[in-house]
Amino acid sequence: xxxxxxxxxxxxxxxxxxxxxxxxxxxxxxxxxxxxxxxxxxxxxxxxxxxxxxxxxxxxxxxxxxxxxxxxxxxxxxxxxxxxxxxxxxxxxxxxxxx
Numbered sequence: 001x002x003x004x005x006x007x008x009x010x011x012x013x014x015x016x017x018x019x020x021x022x023x024x025x026x027x028x029x030x031x032x033x034x035x036x037x038x039x040x041x042x043x044x045x046x047x048x049x050x051x052x053x054x055x056x057x058x059x060x061x062x063x064x065x066x067x068x069x070x071x072x073x074x075x076x077x078x079x080x081x082x083x084x085x086x087x088x089x090x091x092x093x094x095x096x097x098x099x
Contacts, residue, residue, distance in 0.1 A: 012099075013062075013093050014097065025048065028044065038087070041058065041084055060092060
């Protein structure tokens, strides 16, 4: 719910889209494991092609950022960012809302 509120208000990292009409075409969670993120992005890419829905950027959620800083989450967000940008040629933005 916080992400949807942030998108609607264009708050936090979503502020970069303040001059654009934006549409969320997919939302997922991390899967609780760093090994799941890349396959999930691949599925989203495939589904986007299937339904003719391309996208410009992927936001890694504030929840992931906080979990890596405070809860010993093993996800290396900088590494995941590089991997997604290299493999899928999509901009990755670290963070979402400020809440």
